[in-house]
Amino acid sequence: MPENTLRAHDEAFWQTFVGRYDVDPGAPLNLENGYFGRMSRTVVEEYQRNIEFINRTNSVYVRQHFDLEHSEAIRRQIAQLIHAAPQAVALATSAVDALQTLIRNYNGLKPGDQVLISDVEYASVKSAMRWLARQRGVELIEIVHPHPASYESLVGTYRQAFTQHPRLKLMALTYVNHLTGLVMPVQAIAETAREFGVDIILDGAHALGQINFDLQKLGIEFAGFNLQKWIGGPLALGFLYIAPHRLADIDPDMDEGSYPASDIRSRTPHSTPNIPALLTLPLVFEEHRALGGASAKGARLCHLRDLWVTAVRDLPGIEVMTPDDRRLYCGITAMRFTAHTDQQAMADRLLDEYGIFTVVRQTSAGPCIRITPGLITLASDIERLTQALLELSRT
Missing domain, CATH: 3.90.1150.10 (Aspartate Aminotransferase, domain 1)
Structure with a gap:
């Protein structure tokens, strides 16, 4: 074995x-x-220490050290978690936050195009795609997968949708269905989508930490993840991924100007994050790797x-x-x-x-x-x- x-x-x-x-x-x-x-108990203790540390040092530490160097070191570790370059990831508060950011800022649509969701998408992703369709004047296509599902039926349902709806440009895809745990054959679906010129925004919330994957091998260029399910981090931590060569296809979030347009961090709202939680992540990742x-x-x-x-x-x-x-x-x-x-x-x-x-x-x-x-x-x-x-x- x-x-x-x-x-x-x-x-x-x-x-x-x-x-x-x-x-x-x-x-x-x-x-x-x-x-x-x-x-884990050690992570909780570290988190509590970091809360006390930030409360003591306040903006003196944050302005002089966290903003300038420590946050970037943590971002590099997050990127290592998915075998990506640091410039391909940006912090978010959750997978939903990351996915909504990608959806609302995707700029590859024009009136008359079509976008796709299925019955297994998370409710917040469905609502975001419906909002996108209304805002951009595009048609929303909704499909339902057969039950019981098979590998062939899942891939075939998407191929059928792509064939029947030739104006499709963007789709949401959930790696692990939060309803039943169904794992989607992402690589095969992405290969089929690429044949038809359809971009994918991947919901990786339940995949990260319990499935080994390589986003490049999967053919995924946009994705959102969290760190609170199977990684073992504090609540309200997530991140988004954009393949560097596709950065221009996601607009800066509401003209976010804290970072240049060439920096992926401009694709998320600039705000004060949960710094104690972020400072806890190096220990979280260490324990994840050790296991x-x-x-x-x-x-x-x-x-x-x-x-x-x-x-x-x-x-x-x-x-x-x-x-x-x-x-x-x-x-x-x-x-x-x-x-x-x-x-x-x-x-x-x-x-x-x-x-x-x-x-x-x-x-x-x-x-x-x-x-x-x-x-x-x-x-x-x-x-x-x-x-x-x-x-x-x-x-």
Whole structure:
């Protein structure tokens, strides 16, 4: 077995790993780790030190050191995280912030063009694309992917859309669907989009930290990410990526003049960031690398996912809505109780009767319960989930 696969199955290691995190005593078992990730105890302590440090030193430090050198060192580390050049990334407060910035400042449209979204995009991305269509006088095309999805159907749906709508110029694409955990075949979709001259803005919020990827190999030139899900950073930290040769295709944000137009930082609003959180990132990245990065995290999360999915996939009364094609899933997976129309009521029973916290999501194929283990989830926790699903499927 590859080293990361061996580590993913090493329950003794993960039992020790759990000790690096603080958990509220008596809290339900959290299987809704897709919202945001926990910071380790050492990261929390570092964050608190940085809050106190900035509060003491105030603008003297920020003006003389952070603005001039330390912020750039952090930006270089963020760029290294995705194997990009520093001039290709700019800070944002979240993936949504980054994606909205890219969408509203994309300047490659003229009246009569078309833009594309699908049913799996994040709500804020959909609304931003709808806004863009109204503002630019372009047509919005919305597609729905078939359920259950396959690698071929996902790529084929886009090829069909590109063929049927020859005026398409821009599309949103979500790497990991926040509703069901479906992983999109980004590289194949991007290759098809390139054939038809369609640009992609990629939502990488759930991909960063649990999937190894190379944006150049994927064929992605515009993307938004956050650092609060699988990287382990403080809340309200994100960044955008623009391939350097495409910078001119994204306008400075509302004529932002704090940086020259040749600097990607002009593509985001200039404001005072959460400096203590940013100063905490070097430790966050160090811990991420020490664990083995996205390869190790992704292998562990997929192992935990496979434990419960394998146990319940064929149970009467349960439908696992995320495919088992290893190319199309990660740690997040969705299911539903087929004998019950009200999935929220079943999620409430998971919580009230078994002490397991999950979240209900609405998809184009109907409501589902999203189950997302975290890095401090143990195999014994998954056994508890499996038993609960087995018992509830019989009711």
